Amino acid sequence: MPDRVVSPRVAALVGPYLSGKTSLLESLLMACGAVHRKGRVEDKNTVGDASPEARDRAMSTEVNVVEAEYLGDTWTFLDCPGSVEFRQDAVDALMVADVGVVVVDPDPARVRMAMPLMKLLDQRNIPHMIFINKIETAQVTLRELMEALQGVSDRPLVLREVPIREDGKVTGYVDLVSERAYKYRPGERSDLIQMPETVRDREEEARQELLENLADTNDQMLEELLEDVVPAKDEVYQTLTKDLAEDRVVPVFFGGALEDNGVVRLMKALRHETPSVEETVARRLLDAGDEAPLVQVFKTVHAAHTGKMSLARIWQGPVKDGAHIGGEKINGLYGFPSAGQPAKIASAEAGAVAGLGRLESVMTGALLDGKGTREADWPQPMSPLAALAVRPAKHGDDVKLSGALAKLSEEDPSLRVEQNPETNELLLWGQGDIHLQVALARLARHYNVEVASEKPLVPYQETIRKSAKKQGRFKRQTGGHGQFGDVHLEIGPLPRGAGFVFHDKITGGVVPRQYIPAVEQGVKEWSRQGPLGFPVVDFEVTLYDGSFHTVDSSEQAFKTAAQLAMREGIAECQPVLLEPILKVEISVPNDATSRAQRALSTRRGQILGFDQKEGWDGWDVVHGMLPQSEIHDLIVELRSATMGVGTFSWEFDHLQELSGRDADQVVDRRKAILEHA
Incomplete structure (x- = not known):
């Protein structure tokens, strides 16, 4: 031939x-x-x-x-x-x-x-x-x-x-x-x-x-x-x-x-x-157009001696060191001889793979020419399946950790960094335990950031089952002006997912208009941590009566009075714990379908059924609901049962009441955490 x-x-x-x-x-x-x-x-x-x-x-x-x-x-x-x-x-x-x-x-x-x-x-x-x-x-x-x-x-x-x-x-x-x-x-x-x-x-x-x-x-x-x-x-x-x-x-x-x-x-x-x-x-339907260079980045690395390097395929060349591509100047062009380590080169021809130095704004998947970045077909990053809560082991390394995590997730798009607003934890998401442990090792070795990690907190919330009325009265006399606020609140439950609603039913000016927003703000601030230790959701509060002092009343006094009313009244409203429930779809070969269903049922999950996976002969998709607290090692069990090919996807679906021994254990752990905070 x-x-x-x-x-x-x-x-x-x-x-x-x-x-x-x-x-x-x-x-x-x-x-x-x-x-x-x-x-x-x-x-x-x-x-x-x-x-x-x-x-x-x-x-x-x-x-x-x-x-x-x-x-x-x-x-x-x-x-x-x-x-x-x-x-x-x-x-x-x-x-x-x-x-x-x-x-x-x-x-x-x-x-x-x-x-x-x-x-x-x-x-x-x-x-x-x-x-x-x-x-x-x-x-x-x-x-x-x-x-x-x-x-x-x-x-x-x-x-x-x-x-x-x-x-x-x-x-x-x-x-x-x-x-x-x-x-x-x-x-x-x-x-x-x-x-x-x-x-x-x-x-x-x-x-x-x-x-x-x-x-x-x-x-x-x-x-x-x-x-x-x-x-x-x-x-x-x-x-x-x-x-x-x-x-x-x-x-x-x-x-x-x-x-x-x-x-x-x-x-x-x-x-x-x-x-x-x-x-x-x-085949890729890339419009090479004129004779200008055209490259596509498929991997980003950060190295101590070269800084950011974008590994790219040269679709059309040549590409020269110092040239402008994607709107930025190439500061260092590298080839990869048999030793596997980058070595400086002057230019790279069409077909080659080259490292492009210090293209700071260029991300993996970007298609670049001499003028800027083009639209390109590129797969979405893999969805995260496991998480660790991370924090710097050394005091004062917060900024250093944030920068290192940003670089790490740029190198590997299947890693994701998230500041969870409900638990206030910094979460590092990945594809499994080994993936996350390697990421932590790289933080320590490549970025000199020692990290403490632990299983993430579950964003439990709490709500109430019944209504109650309660007066909150705050009075304090000091050498000068005192503090006085007096409110009458009606607290009641709302349907799941309704959030928080505040009603103003004051008549006759018993609470001046300028203090009513402070009452609402006081209730909101109190609801960040209810009697069980978690944010309170799905409830309404009605301000229907109160009193004030022409000299001693203030916004802060009415805010405090509202919080006193909530603190005393909520105990009469039968507070109950809510746990987040996720909608999951488990994808496995059909000889592992029963094991996937068992994995759900043993984790307090609800099996909704299963279907054949579209386009995949011999594979099924199991549909179910699963408490978020039970998902942390699901991927380990699925991979163990399927030689590593089983996987799942998830999304938040709803909050569900949790009672009995499981709820007591959650509340006890939360109290211990708050006591040591």
């Missing part, structure tokens, strides 16, 4: 946790000659996973960007985290990639872990291949693996090779297009061998399946097959290349990254079949 002269291209390595993406990156870099000795994850010396947080946990915690050359072509590999808690980086990296390489285990039971990514790739029409890693550990046939993989892909899979087995182990493969056989040599290039007779029947069957799949998109090939004409190999390659670029089929390869088996074959397929940057620009 003739070589194509193309601009630099980008391949994103994605896939489930522990599928071996970082090991595959090492093997690809070895095949490219970018490294001369492979690192090992367990030895903490890989090019990817170089951050302290990644090495502490022996897992990818952010996207790794590495450049390499292969047979004269320039490549950028984006090694993405596999954990669902860090999937935001994988989503954003795929948006600027020419091709995705989905790395999976040779275990049908773990294939479902790839489904969320496969859905994203299919929904966004992103060309992608599958690499079945660790093939030497497979306990099932490749046919069984293909059936399982097809179950998580909306596009037809096309097997590109069949295994050669000796004594039950995979020792090589037959390429289904060239019909050449190869034997693995661990750590070296595979040897070309004569095709064993034991695999010939399987090779012919698999090749026919490949051609029939391609014939669905190629009328000429369909006619040839109907006439028993064997299509030319160049025609097969061209059809594969075209179908990959249009996301019509998904090629499937296999091998073992640790021993470098099948990696050169994968690299050759990437080289010959991956779309060019121009094709990706057309």
